Amino acid sequence: MPTVAEWRPVRQSRTHELVLESIEEQVLAGELKAGDRLPPERELAPVLGVSRSALREALRVMETIGVLVATVGRGPDAGARIVQNPDDALGRLLRLHVALGSYSLEDVMEARVTLERSSFEAAARSAYEEQLAEAAQILERMREPGLTVGEFNDLDTQFHVHIARISGNDLISTLTSAVRESVRTLILKAEEATGEDWPSTARALNEQHTELLRLVRAGEGGRAADLVEEHIRGFHGTLVEGGGPADPRSRPRAKKRS
Incomplete structure (x- = not known):
């Protein structure tokens, strides 16, 4: 049995990258299309098994690359929406x-x-x-x-x-x-x-x-x-x-x- 000193850290993907991969899979599968809204953070984060901060980081990346727009506040227009704006x-x-x-x-x-x-x-x-x-x-x-x-x-x-x-x-x-x-x-x-x-x-x-x-x-x-x-x-x-x-x-x- 190896001693503790012989163990090496495993390589992990950053959590927000896993969130991005999950959203990308939904887009490629046709489950998410331009104009669709993502579920609210409070609902999506637990489903993905990530913290809301990790989810927000992933959404910020998507907003930066022009495939998502986030609107703060309450009401029907609030939240994150998939867009086509490259x-x-x-x-x-x-x-x-x-x-x-x-x-x-x-x-x-x-x-x-x-x-x-x-x-x-x-x-x-x-x-x-x-x-x-x-x-x-x-x-x-x-x-x-x-x-x-x-x-x-x-x-x-x-x-x-x-x-x-x-x-x-x-x-x-x-x-x-x-x-x-x-x-x-x-x-x-x-x-x-x-x-x-x-x-x-x-x-x-x-x-x-x-x-x-x-x-x-x-x-x-x-x-x-x-x-x-x-x-x-x-x-x-x-x-x-x-x-x-x-x-x-x-x-x-x-x-x-x-």
Whole structure:
């Protein structure tokens, strides 16, 4: 018989991880769907055999990753509810990983190029006029005089994410939104750093946006894909190179694929 000194601690999963696994099993089995509410903590904790603090920790993790929203208080709207809201959560996580150096700016740029080439090509094939009219309204607002750099940046993001959404592929839309969000602050800083040159830079960016929308509306997906790649490599490329922002028109055109 081994002595006490010969025993070794067993590896244990943290309790909240076991709770997450249990909830995930319910989702995968189809027992939990988007819109469903979880039982109250006082009922769910004893059923799972865990403390209410461990259950709350698991629910906080699920809220962070965008699959659950918790409403405090009493009444029919209180409690935790399963939701489908991955865009913001993925954007936050990816932004942190970029900041921590998990992914290089070059990796992010290449991902943007791949995703947005696909979304602009698909939008040119399948977008409805009403959807394109919404994109045109965004561009109209981007041309308004007196627009701040921050407001321009917000609308710029809206335009690219809107095209991804009308491409018809929800996953590409979500990934495009997350990748764009991950470098949004860096792009804003680069735009702000243009100083007195910002009005001419904004005009050049708007010219590209306008042409992108024209190509999508005309069904010229291949040309739209080439232009959005040039567009991304222009301003985003200055972040990768570590230099100052350049006029979008001064960047070399993206190489055509052989």
